[in-house]
Amino acid sequence: MFQIAPLPRTLEAARRDLSSPKAHVRADAAHDLGQQGRTADAPARIELLLGALSDPAPLVRRRAAVSLADLGAEEALPLLVALFADADLRVRQMAVLAVGELAQGGDREVEGRLLGLTRAGDPSIRYQALAALGGLVGRGVRSEILAAALDSDAEVRELCIRLAAEHLVEAGQVAPEVKVLFEQGARDPVARVALAAEIEALELGLDVGVARILDLLAGRLRGSEAADERRAIFLCARRGIEQAVPILTKRAFGWFGFSLDPYRWPVRGALARLGEPRAARAIGRSIEHGRWLARTLAVEAAGEAGLDQFRDSLVALRGRLELVDQDVLEQALSALPEARGG
Numbered sequence: 001m002f003q004i005a006p007l008p009r010t011l012e013a014a015r016r017d018l019s020s021p022k023a024h025v026r027a028d029a030a031h032d033l034g035q036q037g038r039t040a041d042a043p044a045r046i047e048l049l050l051g052a053l054s055d056p057a058p059l060v061r062r063r064a065a066v067s068l069a070d071l072g073a074e075e076a077l078p079l080l081v082a083l084f085a086d087a088d089l090r091v092r093q094m095a096v097l098a099v100g101e102l103a104q105g106g107d108r109e110v111e112g113r114l115l116g117l118t119r120a121g122d123p124s125i126r127y128q129a130l131a132a133l134g135g136l137v138g139r140g141v142r143s144e145i146l147a148a149a150l151d152s153d154a155e156v157r158e159l160c161i162r163l164a165a166e167h168l169v170e171a172g173q174v175a176p177e178v179k180v181l182f183e184q185g186a187r188d189p190v191a192r193v194a195l196a197a198e199i200e201a202l203e204l205g206l207d208v209g210v211a212r213i214l215d216l217l218a219g220r221l222r223g224s225e226a227a228d229e230r231r232a233i234f235l236c237a238r239r240g241i242e243q244a245v246p247i248l249t250k251r252a253f254g255w256f257g258f259s260l261d262p263y264r265w266p267v268r269g270a271l272a273r274l275g276e277p278r279a280a281r282a283i284g285r286s287i288e289h290g291r292w293l294a295r296t297l298a299v300e301a302a303g304e305a306g307l308d309q310f311r312d313s314l315v316a317l318r319g320r321l322e323l324v325d326q327d328v329l330e331q332a333l334s335a336l337p338e339a340r341g342g
Helices: 011-017 023-033 042-052 058-070 074-085 089-102 108-115 123-148 154-167 176-185 191-203 211-217 228-238 242-253 264-273 277-289 292-304 308-315 326-335
Strands: none
Touching: 011 023, 011 042, 023 042, 023 058, 042 058, 042 074, 058 074, 058 089, 074 089, 074 108, 089 108, 089 123, 108 123, 123 154, 123 176, 154 176, 154 191, 176 191, 191 211, 191 228, 211 228, 211 242, 228 242, 228 264, 242 264, 242 277, 264 277, 264 292, 277 292, 277 308, 292 308, 292 326, 308 326
């Protein structure tokens, strides 16, 4: 039977339940207080959550910290920072996460407290502190990002690679120490760390291996970020990775020319850029004769893969709302090489 999810508690119901002798009831109330956004009674809900930060049950304190972050309650920052010393690890973790979402760049006290957490303590705290600092100070966390490349925890090392790509590269220029970070990351013994490094390094044009990218495309490995697979597909096209062609061909067309792969259109775009005529023909047919959804997906694939041979066909679709999604069409046209001046 389908069940309708219950609505979040009203303010008064949450106030009542925060006095319950049962910790799980108080925790559920703290969760619900953060679910309604900045409505007129938000100040009253925030006040209740500030009190819940001192609840004797760790679960309640954790839920209250997350709800305060959801409400954008910057006034909670001093109490949340105080929870960095909480006896419960998960409370400390959620407090660091909440502070990272609420703090503003330039808050030296908060930045200093987070800095103190990046190289000591539990890996989950190091991870959240590094992520929070990346959001607050960007390039200002350079030394901490570089140090995290040697962290004993794989998730911290992967985060370091993602943050390095985001904050330590300007206009495609990669400093020698950052280049070494990516190259070492690509040789990491943990597969998902090596995968992240391969993706980010290839995006920057660095010469690293592609073994983990091929594992990802073949289904032998899962990326930790939703965009990893799509990025890997088009990196293979842009970097001319011929080893990927058999894997991509199977995904694009299946065993008998029919595929239900959710990425079959991006894969066909990548194959067409790699010079596979069968993929180019499939994209061309759908652009010219496909139904609305298939045509839109083919147009998107042509743009993402930079297939300039389809420019005239795409231009002819402008204004034809009944044939293709016009936003997707314009994005595809703007992505083609000539439109970028390349």
